[in-house]
Amino acid sequence: MKYKEIAEKYGVSINTVKSWKQRHSWQRQKGAPIVKGVHTKKPGAPPGNKNAVGNKGGAPPQNSNAVTHGLFQKYLPAESLEIMEQLQARSPLDIVWDNIMIQYTAIIRAQQIMYVKDRDDSTTTKVEVKSGNVSGQRWEVQQAWDKQATFLQAQSRAMATLQSLIRQYDELLKTDLATEEQQLRIARLKGEVEKINNESNPEVVVFKDDLHE
Known part of the structure; x- marks a missing residue:
């Protein structure tokens, strides 16, 4: 799936999806075609009916989106939230x-x-101007x-x-x-x-x- 498709599916920003990719080492198999709706998981990933992030729905395990979007969304602007999401992928x-x-x-x-x-x-800088009875x-x-x-x-x-x-x-x-x-x-x-x-x-x-x- 493309970044945009994953972001729309899980209701997050594209930058959040990119941070998931880096944090969870998502890789596309070499030579694999880009097919809409299909994600090629890294060899060794757990089998079963699981989605792109490795579980049966929602964000990756241990993800703090609930905290970020629940607690901080009320107080921080969207730009700050986006920066926080990107920082999660930084060492x-x-x-x-x-x-x-x-x-x-x-x-x-x-x-x-x-x-x-x-x-x-x-x-030389003018720092004060006085007017009235005493000017200068x-x-x-x-x-x-x-x-x-x-x-x-x-x-x-x-x-x-x-x-x-x-x-x-x-x-x-x-x-x-x-x-x-x-x-x-x-x-x-x-x-x-x-x-x-x-x-x-x-x-x-x-x-x-x-x-x-």
């Missing part, structure tokens, strides 16, 4: 990696937003060194958070079934993070896990 390793990418992207973007050109790069304006001037100091403090906190996430990812690599690609991408990211640290700070920053006695 802890994937979730930590998503957080790493979000944090790393924010750091790179901050490099552009908080860029200080040179020592004469000051910013108040302006705030940020000198280059103030802007640079603010940027370094913010980046230092963001980098500490990023490094903490990377260490969490490293720990999950030791316990979870990680692919070679997942292991290589974290090694590459470590090099990029150290490069940013070295350019922003005079001291060299290294990961504790990389230190050897």
Whole structure:
């Protein structure tokens, strides 16, 4: 059956069906024709008169749709429910990696937003306007060194958070079934993070896990 057909049959979104496919390892046999109403189960699946999700009706075993749609549907918008359904198919390793990418992207973007050109790069901003018996304006001037100091403090906190996430990812690599690609991408990211640290700070920053006695 197609995603759309399964979604309509069980009254769920297409993204939920896709998450079922990933979670329960649904596979179409190679060379099998796509026939409407027929689903080819993975070899070794339990025989009997069962539907596409492996039972006699409803969602896969241990599925939390009843909780999600019963409890949260009253309070959360449809977009949030859809995100929750997709997250059910994500492993802890994937979730930590998503957080790493979000944090790393924010750091790179901050490099552009908080860029200080040179020592004469000051910013003057009108912060208050008074009218009536007493009128006037108040302006705030940020000198280059103030802007640079603010940027370094913010980046230092963001980098500490990023490094903490990377260490969490490293720990999950030791316990979870990680692919070679997942292991290589974290090694590459470590090099990029150290490069940013070295350019922003005079001291060299290294990961504790990389230190050897």
